[in-house]
Amino acid sequence: MIKNLTAEQEALLPVYRDKWLDIGLSTEPLNFEKAKAAVCVAYESVGLPKPTKFYTAKSPVDAIRLIKNLNPRMETNKIMSDMAYGCHDANWLGFYQYFRDVVGIKACEKLDGLIDLAHHCGWLNMYHDTVVFQDRPKHIKFDDQNRLHCEYGPAILYRDGYSVYAWHGVTIPSEWITNKGELTAKIALTWANTEQRKAACEIIGWATVLRELNAHTIDSDEDPMIGTLLEVDIPDIGEEKFLRVLCGTGREFAIPVPPNMKTALEANAWTYGLEGNLLRDLEVRT
């Protein structure tokens, strides 16, 4: 009976976390031979005959097409429901691998095949005698807060070109990145999904959006680098405050600020985690 983890076992928790983060976020190509061997172990562990037919797909949609070619009667919904997630099963497989390897619980060995499989492939469909492996993404990009994000291309790209575009963790239509000039403030502000609407406004730039919305001025500092505090009524969201400022290169931009801000100086200071007067003092010294 296990009553607690030893200090040595606890010290391995971040090691297993990092190992399985690497597996889950791997962009290595599918290792077909190793994936085949691993999936056979998984089948055998539950008493199923080993599959003999193996196919590879470059992305989830490529797998759907391939399976429909193999079996035209198979519904797409069924194909999707049948998908297992290989490397993306990292969270629970890492949990059991820790208990298998570090704590020594033998019951976890029944997952040996799936644990090994996660090292070598992306998603997969398993059927009697047939397995369709998918490649892992070619690249995955995040922002500095580890949210899915890329401002100049797809955030997730598979080797056949299938892609997911994302803006700070929110998936967005690809054309908002590939054809930014077509994204207008009107499109952004009338977009039904509010998370995507916010992303669209950020892509266009809040300064442009605020001009469209006729934001009214609450306070304007004499120093353009401190800026102007604006209030605006955003459709379906309500009253929001923004600080419109000039940066050091002379470019104008706008930053959302908390609703309790009363002056431009206070709002500008907030962006640095300071109080208003402290910011003015800092400016004098520099």
Add this chain to the structure above:
Amino acid sequence: MKSVKYQVRDQVEDQVYGQVMAQFSYQFSYQGYGQVRDQVSYQVRDQVMAQVWMQVKDQVWDQVRAQDGKVD
């Protein structure tokens, strides 16, 4: 008849979970288990599942629904 995915993956996970929990003392079930879950499973889940797996899965499902079962 249960799908191969269920037999190879989902059912095994259920069985192993039960067998692993049976190895834990009452105290460990509420503390140590949670410690491993929080520091390994949940942290990997928050990055891999929430930021990658779910985004791909949702987009593919949306495309499947929008195109009545067809994907481009």
